[in-house]
Amino acid sequence: MILKITKLITASYSLKYLFIILAFSFQSAFSQTENKSYFFGHSLVNHSADQSTQNRSNIPDWMFLLAQQAGSDYSVDGQFNFLPLQELPAIYQWGFIDAPSARTNETNNDFGSWDYDNVIVTLANFIQQTSTPSQNAFCDQEYVEDCNEDPNALSSVEAVLRILDYSRDEEPGINFYIYENWPEFNGTFPPVSQTEEEQEFGAFYDYTRGEFHDWWITLQDEVLATRPDANVKLIPVGPILSDLFSDNGILSEIAATTLYEDSAPHGYPVLYFLTALIHYSAIYGEQPPLNFQFPDADLPAPIRIPDIVKNNYPSIVNFIWNSLQEYTFSNGESRVFLENQILSVDDLSIHTPKPIIYPNPGNGVFNLELSDAMVFPIDIKIVNTIGQLIYEVSITDHQSANINLDKKGTFFLKIIGDQYSDIVKLIVK
Structure with missing residues (x-):
């Protein structure tokens, strides 16, 4: 599996969606x-x-x-x-x-x-x-x-x-x-x-x-x-x-x-x-x-x-x-x-839209797009269905990283940062 991390430039997103993602910090x-x-x-x-x-x-x-x-x-x-x-x-x-x-x-x-x-x-x-x-x-x-x-x-x-x-x-x-x-x-x-x-x-x-x-x-x-x-x-x-x-x-x-x-x-x-x-x-x-x-x-x-x-x-x-x-x-x-x-919109000081991962399910090649507003560093971890760590890497900026996993099945990609965290289920066909 190759996971490519690229920059995501987002012009606009709904305030409701923004609130859902940002509530952790407040x-x-x-x-x-x-x-x-x-x-x-x-x-x-x-x-x-x-x-x-x-x-x-x-x-x-x-x-x-x-x-x-x-x-x-x-x-x-x-x-x-x-x-x-x-x-x-x-x-x-x-x-x-x-x-x-x-x-x-x-x-x-x-x-x-x-x-x-x-x-x-x-x-x-x-x-x-x-x-x-x-x-x-x-x-x-x-x-x-x-x-x-x-x-x-x-x-x-x-x-x-x-x-x-x-x-x-x-x-x-x-x-x-x-x-x-x-x-x-x-x-x-x-x-x-x-x-x-x-x-x-x-x-x-x-x-x-x-x-x-x-x-x-x-x-x-x-x-x-x-x-x-x-x-x-x-x-x-x-x-x-x-x-x-x-x-x-x-x-x-x-x-x-x-x-x-x-x-x-x-x-x-x-x-x-x-x-x-x-x-x-x-x-x-x-x-x-x-x-x-x-x-x-x-x-x-x-x-x-x-x-x-x-x-x-x-x-x-x-x-x-x-x-x-x-x-x-x-x-x-x-x-x-x-x-x-x-929280009201006035309370929010961080604007971080959700990362985009595609195609999912896929054949082992996934694109992970991160926002310009993402606060680095962030940790990327991949675990299997029983929680065993398969791969991890720390991202310090909008760099690209290649993650090779020569396996089919279900995995979880975790994104962990000081002001943001998320998990995405990945299916490798």
């Missing part, structure tokens, strides 16, 4: 350093069954470890049920291996006295194919054939509003997040062949970022239409994970049985870790620490995070951060980030 000034969260959740938030095994199959433990290594505070409480059935006033059911409770007095169950910064809610992942957000999805068993006949049934919108109104009454101005999870898997699990896995999970990921995602967008829109003055944001986990796991994703080589343990699908710690990276980015308004030290080196698989995730961790973090910038309303406002986490 994020820390807008992030929060303390966070008290309350989850109204279920097993796609907390699936840990045995803490004695250090099975961190939950979001809060990973959130705490990420915040701790970033020098921030994190504490959390929560309760378990489907959202229409969550108890109010809130109760305190959950405890974790690492993450501490926000309550310093366990006899005090007054929700409003603990100054929560955020409330996070999520819905069941099997109702999206049978109901819209405004249709009744949960009802008493006697009305199961037609939930709309149940006078006490709630739609998903009503279930969210119930928790939102309670939270705002207890803590006015509280930030409110809807956690978009991933859907139930209706295929064969575990897959009986590689071909079956590729086909069925390919369809699964397409649905997750398609109709399933559209359902959550509608939910957020309808909640905000009813409570336009509320801080209601979306944490779009499902579609971002789908992009990571799909054919062109950074983690496309990871097996489904490494991620999921059943067809619900509940996951192993790796799935909740990746989910926590998205939650952390959205709630703290910054990237998770790029030098994160994993606590599970001595733990067995599947409790230990797989090497492919650890080896590609900085690239995963960057991909998630870039992806979150894309979720906006029609007026350009972020669906994810709070207003004080959003």
